[in-house]
Amino acid sequence: MQSNRLGWILLAPTLVILFFFGVVPFFYVLWLSFHQWNPFALDPAVVYNGADNFRALVFDNGFLASLGVTIAFVFFAVLTELIVGYLLAQAFMKEFPGKAVFRTIHTLPLIMAPIIVGSIWKLMTTPSIGIIPSLLASWFGFDLNIGTSAVAAFTVTVIMDVWHWTPLVTLTLIAALVSLPADPFEQAQIDGANKRQIFWHITLPMIAPALLATVFIRLMDALRTVDEVLMLTGGGPGSATRYLGVHIFKEVFPKTNYGYGSAVSIIVLYLTIVACWLLYVALIAPRNKKA
Amino acid sequence: MTRTEPQDVETPINLYEEQEEGRQSPFDRKARDGFLPIQTNWFDRVFISVIIWVALSLFWLRFMEPAGLPLTISNVVAVLVGVYIVWKG
Numbered sequence: 001m002q003s004n005r006l007g008w009i010l011l012a013p014t015l016v017i018l019f020f021f022g023v024v025p026f027f028y029v030l031w032l033s034f035h036q037w038n039p040f041a042l043d044p045a046v047v048y049n050g051a052d053n054f055r056a057l058v059f060d061n062g063f064l065a066s067l068g069v070t071i072a073f074v075f076f077a078v079l080t081e082l083i084v085g086y087l088l089a090q091a092f093m094k095e096f097p098g099k100a101v102f103r104t105i106h107t108l109p110l111i112m113a114p115i116i117v118g119s120i121w122k123l124m125t126t127p128s129i130g131i132i133p134s135l136l137a138s139w140f141g142f143d144l145n146i147g148t149s150a151v152a153a154f155t156v157t158v159i160m161d162v163w164h165w166t167p168l169v170t171l172t173l174i175a176a177l178v179s180l181p182a183d184p185f186e187q188a189q190i191d192g193a194n195k196r197q198i199f200w201h202i203t204l205p206m207i208a209p210a211l212l213a214t215v216f217i218r219l220m221d222a223l224r225t226v227d228e229v230l231m232l233t234g235g236g237p238g239s240a241t242r243y244l245g246v247h248i249f250k251e252v253f254p255k256t257n258y259g260y261g262s263a264v265s266i267i268v269l270y271l272t273i274v275a276c277w278l279l280y281v282a283l284i285a286p287r288n289k290k291a
Numbered sequence: 292m293t294r295t296e297p298q299d300v301e302t303p304i305n306l307y308e309e310q311e312e313g314r315q316s317p318f319d320r321k322a323r324d325g326f327l328p329i330q331t332n333w334f335d336r337v338f339i340s341v342i343i344w345v346a347l348s349l350f351w352l353r354f355m356e357p358a359g360l361p362l363t364i365s366n367v368v369a370v371l372v373g374v375y376i377v378w379k380g
Binding site for chain 1: 328338
């Protein structure tokens, strides 16, 4: 009983912070999503409008388009990060000259603020002054212009996200790979298993929890990407890179449509929770049940 | 003479497991198998009901309400489905 009380006392500061910075804002946004509110209008009153914001949302072509490009962005970015991150983690498990320097350099994007990452990539991809269009033009005769080509803009935002966040995946997977016991691998080698069999039947199942945690983190982050993309493309050309975060930003700040922005935010949160839950149910829950 | 099953014997290991079980949250202890494909506790089932309620409401707003069916029907259906999931899921 005493240890219970001590546990609650130790948890109390976290719970209080979580309540004021997590629970209260959530319920405030939820409450706001059922209201119309423009604080800068002539009449800044908060007016209850039932489900009108959600009613508008399901017919909003801008929102539906941004939902589509966000799903594509999340899929390509997170999948690429996982593959590249795993390959890099495997590379870092081996000894090679300059490993420490390379590992430090490879981690640098992770410590950069997203707005800086967006600025750097903006400078690198601007057609007249950027190094990437210049090199692509001189090497392959390819004209990269993220201001006019929707595919190019989308691809560059994915590459930028991969560049920024792959180190996180690499670091978590290195931690998972280092903690693996050597015995199963030695036994598999003795039994004559090849590298592919060892990967599918030993490495992957053993690092699955770490992999899944990384996917959750990246999925949640990618679904709320705003600043990098806003800095690089501003959501354009057209709505090619107007991801949900950018869509919410443009609804809430330039249009000061707080109620509708709150409704979109709630739906993004809903989609994030559902995506993570489905992943958990598909990958972890059956294993627990079997155990 | 009947053979005693190993799990019937109160060994220190079994006692330890019981203590561990006692430390589990009430949510974990009441996990069960229902018609849902995964083992769930009551919180999981409420969560699944809310997820279905939101999805059904959005579907209704987009496709059914323009045909003249009010959102109230969707809410009633969602509550009934929710109760069934919490009860039998």
